[in-house]
Amino acid sequence: MxxxxxxxxxxxxxxxxxxxxxxxxxPWRAGRDGLEVxxxxxxxxxxxxxxxxxxxxxxxxxxxxxxxxxxxxxLKAPLGIPLPxxxxxxxxxxxxxxxxxxxxxxxxxxxxxxxxDSVMWCAPEKAGRLLSNPSDVVPLEYLQxxxxxxxxxxxxxxxxxxxKAKPRASWSKAEGERPLAATGSRQAQAVGRLLQAWKPMRxxxxxxxxxxxxxxxxxxxxxxxxxxxxxxxxxxxxxxPKKTAAVIESLVDKQRPVVVCTHRPALPTVLKQLAxxxxxxxxxxxxxxxxxxxxxxxxxxxxxxxxxxxxxxxxQFKPFDD
Numbered sequence: 611m612x613x614x615x616x617x618x619x620x621x622x623x624x625x626x627x628x629x630x631x632x633x634x635x636x637p638w639r640a641g642r643d644g645l646e647v648x649x650x651x652x653x654x655x656x657x658x659x660x661x662x663x664x665x666x667x668x669x670x671x672x673x674x675x676x677x678x679x680x681x682x683x684x685l686k687a688p689l690g691i692p693l694p695x696x697x698x699x700x701x702x703x704x705x706x707x708x709x710x711x712x713x714x715x716x717x718x719x720x721x722x723x724x725x726x727d728s729v730m731w732c733a734p735e736k737a738g739r740l741l742s743n744p745s746d747v748v749p750l751e752y753l754q755x756x757x758x759x760x761x762x763x764x765x766x767x768x769x770x771x772x773x774k775a776k777p778r779a780s781w782s783k784a785e786g787e788r789p790l791a792a793t794g795s796r797q798a799q800a801v802g803r804l805l806q807a808w809k810p811m812r813x814x815x816x817x818x819x820x821x822x823x824x825x826x827x828x829x830x831x832x833x834x835x836x837x838x839x840x841x842x843x844x845x846x847x848x849x850x851p852k853k854t855a856a857v858i859e860s861l862v863d864k865q866r867p868v869v870v871c872t873h874r875p876a877l878p879t880v881l882k883q884l885a886x887x888x889x890x891x892x893x894x895x896x897x898x899x900x901x902x903x904x905x906x907x908x909x910x911x912x913x914x915x916x917x918x919x920x921x922x923x924x925x926q927f928k929p930f931d932d
Contacts, residue, residue: 629703633675634662635712636693636753637685637719638762639731645757647737647750648714650682650721651728657742660749661685661726662707670929671708672807679712683729684720687712688808688867690764691756691912691923693749709749711762761922764912766808767861768869769880771903773797775820786818786843794820797906797930802827804929808910810834810867814857816842821871824906828869847876858883862919869908877902884911888921895924904928 637648649658663678665671672689679685690711697706721729732740734754738747756762773794781788790798805828813829815821817838829836840846841857854876861868862884872880881902885893888911897903903926912923 623697623704626704628706630700630705631665631671631674631708632662632705633665633671633678633708633710634660635675635679635689635710636660636749637679637683637687637712637714638753638757639714641731643733645734645754645762646731647734647753648683648719649730649732649737649740650726651730652725653727654725655742658730658737658740659742660709660746662709663725670804670807670927672710672927673804675708675710676807682722682726684722685712685714685717687714687717688766691762692925693752696743696745696748698743698745711753711756713763756922759922760916761914761920763915764922765865765867765915766810767867767884767911767913767921768805768808768810768908769877769884769903769911770801770824770869770871770908771874771877771905772816772818772821772824772871773801774905785845789819790823794824794905798824799827800930801825801906801908802831804908804927805869806832808867808869810869812866812868813837813871814839814842814861814868815871816840816844816873816876818843818873821873825869825871834869842870842872842876844873844875847873847879851876851879854879855883862887862913865913865915865917865919874901874903881909884921887911887913887919888924892921892924895926897926906930 661679661682665674693709695708774791775788776791811834813825813834813836815825839857841853847854881896907928910925911921914920914922
């Protein structure tokens, strides 16, 4: 399983190893009578649940969640805020299921007919009564509370450190032309797959080659628009960190999903600017020490819609195994 930083809280099972990892989502929409969530019926178990399934080899948990939602109900939608993972025992040991909220904007849903034979939109209160696994109520209650706080409907701002580049000591040409190492090229492919979980259609990158090469696989696959920003380069940041901060602030102002690719020396400024838009308990989740992010690693900031520029959730992922 690929490594990631979304570590399950094992409060009820401290120290017990995870035998099975799964991921899924709670689809939601704003109905005429208020918040609605989508339950699925699984004929194999004759139960009501959320779309979910076990992780495949080489996947991260966000990739697993997106794939399972697509396979089970035919929905391709970006992940929203993370919800609390749940734990329960199965025959092989302790199982963890990671969940995200997923907003449904009029998309047609098509149950696969095998794993899922029917779906039901209903109010959260009714869903809580129908869920077959009592543990599945935990992420539902969190989603409902987030909706009440105005923190459910969000857009993602992702910060990405470029993938591994060739060593500085072995490069004699211009620093901006230093390319990715072979390992970095593989990391860039993994980054491209993981970014599909949020599918930002805007990419803002340092124009230096190693950043551009890191986002290239994702841009090609998704058709996302790429903009180059000098303020994200190492040299510009060294001369004027305020200009780097201004790039980030402008993206927060635009309120559109975006991934930002930059360099290690610029990360403290980038993260500090984002921390200004979040409460202290979330700011403490941001990387605070060198190297902040490893090559190819990313932070996801979920910003509430509505114009107040509030970051309401933070995640961190390393989309590959070293």
